[in-house]
Amino acid sequence: MRLTFARKRKLKNAGLMLLNLPLMFIILLPLIYTLYISVMPADEIYDNVLIPSAISFDNYVRAFTNPAYSFLGYIKNSFIISLSVMLGQMFTCSLAAFAFSFLDFKGKKLLFILVLSTMMVPGEATIIANYLTVSRWGWLDSYQALILPYITSALGIFLLRQHYLTFPKELREASLLDGCTNMRFLYSVVFPLSKPALGALGAYVFLNTWNQYMWPLLVTNSDAYRTVQVGISMLYDIDAEALGLMMAGVVIVIVPSLAIFVFMQKQLINGLMAGAVKG
Numbered sequence: 001m002r003l004t005f006a007r008k009r010k011l012k013n014a015g016l017m018l019l020n021l022p023l024m025f026i027i028l029l030p031l032i033y034t035l036y037i038s039v040m041p042a043d044e045i046y047d048n049v050l051i052p053s054a055i056s057f058d059n060y061v062r063a064f065t066n067p068a069y070s071f072l073g074y075i076k077n078s079f080i081i082s083l084s085v086m087l088g089q090m091f092t093c094s095l096a097a098f099a100f101s102f103l104d105f106k107g108k109k110l111l112f113i114l115v116l117s118t119m120m121v122p123g124e125a126t127i128i129a130n131y132l133t134v135s136r137w138g139w140l141d142s143y144q145a146l147i148l149p150y151i152t153s154a155l156g157i158f159l160l161r162q163h164y165l166t167f168p169k170e171l172r173e174a175s176l177l178d179g180c181t182n183m184r185f186l187y188s189v190v191f192p193l194s195k196p197a198l199g200a201l202g203a204y205v206f207l208n209t210w211n212q213y214m215w216p217l218l219v220t221n222s223d224a225y226r227t228v229q230v231g232i233s234m235l236y237d238i239d240a241e242a243l244g245l246m247m248a249g250v251v252i253v254i255v256p257s258l259a260i261f262v263f264m265q266k267q268l269i270n271g272l273m274a275g276a277v278k279g
Helices: 002-038 042-047 058-065 071-102 108-120 123-136 143-150 154-164 169-177 182-193 195-210 214-219 228-238 243-263 265-274
Strands: none
Touching (some): 071 108, 071 243
């Protein structure tokens, strides 16, 4: 009976995998097409050739060596901005979530509702106001304009607060009896126990910032501060026939996103589920 049950379970799992294969192919098809075009010779891209006569990596070389733009500089800017926003949100959201979880003050629930209500406001509704603000402050074409408007988020505060609420109340009470200050409790107890949630928040914020296009396009005017997403569009603008070059740039940009998803998939899932159940 046990062998029969185990065999049925294996057959069921195999059947589910076979059903998922077409779906996986559909999801990966755009990425496969992008990679396919990026290594195809330029004279065959518009000829509807199914199998290229040769595989060429010239587009990847041109993406990094063309003197008309600084694609490597765009990647560096994106890393600096994404890491800064990620670390900033992990810090500010942790402080706000700590206050909403462990501190008692008048109007805490109302203030938290107001913070959550900002999640209902689309970014397109505030982008003009943000642009006018950073322009009035003289921050256009600078790292400040790319980093500071996104240094905190209501989603990060909500995610960490829900995770902090799962901590036993006795843990906080014991720290108060021992004379532990709020900051000491935060750094010595809360942060070490919140690695899954902080990791999930950090990965989400990094990917979201890395893939930003509209805001960097508005506030940057020079190659010194342009991000990689803006740089991809410039690859196509330089030469209208350089579709393979643009696709090579897309593949290069996708690599960090795929790496984070592949290596942090388990931590992302654990972090997002950490605060799902209170108690």
